[in-house]
Amino acid sequence: MRTQKGLTFDDVLLVPKRSPVRSRNDVDTSTQLTSRIRLHIPVLSANMDTVTEARMAIAMAQAGGIGVIHRFMTTRQQVEEVQKVKRSRGFVVEHPRAIAPDACVEEAARLMRRYDVGGLVVLDERRHLLGLITERDVLLAPDATARVDEVMTPAERLITAPPEITPAEAQTLLYRHRLEKLPLLDGEGRLAGLITGQDLIKSRQNPQASVDEKGRLRVGAAIGVGEEELARAEALLAAGTDVLVLDIAHGHADHCIDMLQELRRAFPQAQIIAGNVATFEGAKDLAAAGANAVKVGIGPGSICTTRIVTGFGVPQLTAIMDCVEGVRASGRAVPVIADGGIKTSGDMVKALAAGAAAVMIGGLFAGCEEAPGSPVIRDGQKFKVVRGMASLGAAISRRQAEREGDESAESQADWDKVVPEGVEAVVPYRGHVREVLHQLVGGLRSGMSYGGAFTIPELQENAEFIEITAAGVRESHSHDVQRV
Template sequence: MSDIQIGMSKRARRTYSLDDIALVPTRRTRDASDVDTSWQIDAFKFDTPLIGAPMDSVTSPATAIALGKLGGLGVLNLEGLWTRYEDPQPYLNEITAMPVDNPIAATCRMQEIYAEPIKPELITARLSEIRESGVIVAGSLTPQNIQEHYETVVKAGVDIFVIRGTTVSAQHVSQNREPLDLKKFIYELDVPVIVGGVAGYTPALHLMRTGAAGVLVGFGGGSAMTTRRGLGIHAAMATAISDVVQARSDYLDESGGRYVHVIADGGQGRSGDIVKSLALGADAAMIGAPLARAEEAPGRGLYWGNEAHSPEYPRGVRTSLEVVGPLEEVLYGPSHHVDGTSNIVGGIKRAMATCGYTDLKSFQRSEVTLIPYGG
């Protein structure tokens, strides 16, 4: 890919978002009822390639259970309200009641609410609640809190461990704290680890070499994050996914056959965005906004991520979303919306069938094209 000259001293690479591409059907069509959307990571198989993002507005223990019973995977934020408060509902009520048109006051109050310390006994209780339902248990920590809480998480019986931050590298370097050596950490765990986000080939390859079972592509949060405005950092998702998929292919050869799953995380607000991520080579999609539109979502139509209440540098906002229906309708329909916000799995199946594919792995060979317009 050729570089573009920004000025005499700097060149840049042209990258593409999901809005910049579209799928091109080039094969005989198939029947949507013949399409299989299942995927498997380690020993765990799921009916749909959809992972609920670890955000308090999206995933509670109850919604993690509901999503699991509907064939997906819900990841609980182990630094959220459910691990800080025995009864988080009053604080959820307060956050969702605050007016959207006064973001500064809302941010200040959220910083106060999330200043309550994380309690190990609540981590254990929440994960045990999910486990008792019979679904696969997944929990998420940020890199800076891994060393303090990971033993509690593992003892509680988590099936899949997620390490999720804005940007995660194979070895974080700091003069203020002992660095987290991901390779050593993952090697010592007996559960599969999904880690990210990354936005490029080299950092993804480094994470794959740590022994991670899956790598998150993107910075998550989508419409609720302001990282681009605050930090000047942004991942053009189509290019990022394609680059990390190439890293997966090269690592497969390098390791003698070890396959690392690529999970698109962010910028996937509607079924069409998820379809494009899967066609570009992602094995699954971690989604927030689509699930935040469900009636059961803790945010009640409001959507925010961990970045929104950072005590030092908040870079997220609460976003108001339209509630479209029950979670089952959001995933499987029947849909009464024409904008890709409900019957997401049905949309994926129809797109795969239209392009002539009946399983996710072969769908990654889909032809894509650049389009001269967004949306």
């Protein structure tokens, strides 16, 4: 038996370096999430049910990062969350929401509300375009029971374009004819897609957004290791998921490695992040098994009690360094993602300097407007609920999702087996996630300038850590003053 020292973020500081950086705006914060996916900022929102669903994922991708939709819902629900992200922006909406001509106006209104869209294309059985119905048409309809084809704008009055149209040409048409939507038709009059003015505006407003080759926002989705998870993965990939996150508490386990290998055989082109691990051997084995990135963190999260309940874990800074060495030993250039323990922008800088390509954040984002759930008021202050995905509440939600309404699948014996490794808590309401990201990325830019680095790889190359004492930690914070 041997012992070794493990360090976390508060145990160290980075030594300042001579810097050629004249302005923090000159640094490049982009990173490779996987070999095929590049992010403008090295940040993922965690796949927790109190952190990331479609709304958070959209905001993260617009800011240049990526959100990972949690898996504690049915496959159908998770697919719908992914589709919401994919439909929120894109040069061409390949499969716009459609309705039949003989449907009623009330049904059109219901579909618009459900899918949060401002209009529906009206198609026949062979996908020929018959018309377009918008929210305005619905509001002005004399009767909610009227047929859609009685209130829609018919196809012969619509401006259309061929599928080969360029963004510049589409923008010209939309402006010239004061259009909101531009249907794309093939040579036989069948619908081939839809361009909206709103999507073009979003593209111009967020040039740094994380988008795929079709201009749609990127999104990740979490899966587990159960027998049904292969079907979940297939459905998520078909919906346009950019990266799967194979996520279990102890990723250096045979069933996780087996699942990773099975996923790689079934979906050889899929981008897969696997975890969580905290050791050289764990990272090496996941990389060798086919992971496109390895997620690191056993118990560092603010709401995780794994280390207390089980006695196992590795302090996060040491875990990152060991896992970076592990993936190198695998012979594959696989990025490492630091998951958990990020309390400040300084922690993020340290994680990246230690070798991580990106960080995954849960607790800091749980208090944001875009996180699932409504704020609660306590003593006149706003809070939001956050819970660990191994907490009792999360276990209940997971069982409910797995049963999908089958009450017979549950027994008291099942609940007797649950030993929580996380807690439920509240965090201060923090406003919109873009404001939190502004502070985090601003701190990263400043940190890179102190480290003499224009890029994250340069930050890692220049990094020199110094271990500090408890007095050094106190000195690092504001002290000997009364804060106003």
